[in-house]
Amino acid sequence: MPTPDLNLLVALDVLLTERSVARAAKRLRLSPSAMSRALARLRETTGDPLLVRAGRGLVPTPRALDMRERVATLVQNGQAVLRPVEALDLKRLACVFTIRATDGFAEYVGPALIARLEKEAPGVRLRFMQKPDKDSAPLREGVVNLEIGVIGPTTGPEIRTQALSRDRFIGVVRQGHALTRGKITPERYAAGRHVMVSRRGLDHGPIDEALRARGLERQVVTIVGAFTTALALARATDLIASVPEQYTANLRVGMFGFPLPVPTDTITVSMLWHPRLDADPAQRWLRSCVREVFLASTSVGGQRRRQRKG
Incomplete structure (x- = not known):
């Protein structure tokens, strides 16, 4: 069976409304x-006259009356689908955005981001999802709207x-730790007891490679999966944590x-998202919010660090 020409639906809708070939054409x-050719094709496709002559006008057949609504x-829905996207009304926007990131992101950016979203779009909720790896499957499958992290292979x-x-x-220790006094050399740093962060449970990384180039090796006492955990342990013990400076400022x-x-x-x-969300107004607004709040948080963190140094 040949595929019907869906353009005929528009012609049929107008013919059934106007009940005149001349007015429908205009x-x-x-x-x-x-x-007239469109009406002939409609009759051939449906196997029904659809509109028949009655005096000077046309009247619909029972089949046409049954199809009219x-x-x-169908025509209205098709026009709605193809109509340009309307301007985003943030006050009426009601949805849940899922952001996949390490736990440090929620603590670092979360409060300011939530406050902004509540002010601009009170119907929006955020769901923060743990990021155990760099697999792009959650983005492809639509489970996640946005991901925050370092691009990987x-x-x-x-x-x-x-x-x-x-x-x-940078390295981080509790106040009163031995490293808070005197010059911190590679030897003093390596001689300490360390907590290492690895989502995959690895016991070495770039820092270990840099130490090894100097003939040094640090003692990793424990391995954890998050920077927040590493910092909590370093705050309560003599362990040394090595963490991203800006990302963990708070x-x-x-x-x-x-x-x-x-x-x-x-x-x-970086922010990462799937291309199918590239042009969606709500998604673009979310990305702009995340970017602006992240940069503002970074700027505030830098100002605080400069003030402490001053």
Whole structure:
């Protein structure tokens, strides 16, 4: 069976409304002969006359009357689908956005982000999802609207990204720790007892490689899956935590931070999303909120650090 021409639905809707080939042609900006050909094709497709002559006008057949409401609904729905997206009304927006990120993001950016969303779009809720890996499947499957993190080799090639900030790792200890006094050398740093962060449970990383290049090795006492856990342990013990400086600014209040005594690469924290969400107005608004709040939080954290140094 050949696929029907769906354009005929628009012609049928207008013909059933106007009940005149001439008026239907004028409304659709067609010639009367083109409109007559459309009616002929409709009759051939449906196997029914649809509109028959009655005096000077046309009257619908029982089949046409039965189809009239369904045809009108189909045309209206089709026009709604193809109509340009209306301006986003944040006050009426009601949905749940899921953000996949490490727990530090929720504590670092969460309060300011929630406050902004409550002010601009009170019907919006945020769901923060743990990020145990860098797999792009949750973005592809639509489980997650937005992901925050460092782009890795497992990030899907189709995933859209936007950099938020560049960060560096620093060492962090409790106040009163031995490293709060005197110069922190690679030897003193390596000689301490360390808590390492690895979502995959690895017992070495870039810092260990940098130490090894100097013939040094640090003692990793425990491995945890989150920076918040590492900082909590370092705050309560003599363990040394190595964490991103900006990303953990709010979590390190009252602790002593210091530049690592060995060179390590900076990291770029980015937003990631699936391309199907690229043009959606609500999704674009969410991304702009996250970016602006993240940058504002980073700026505030930098000002606080400069004030403490001053």
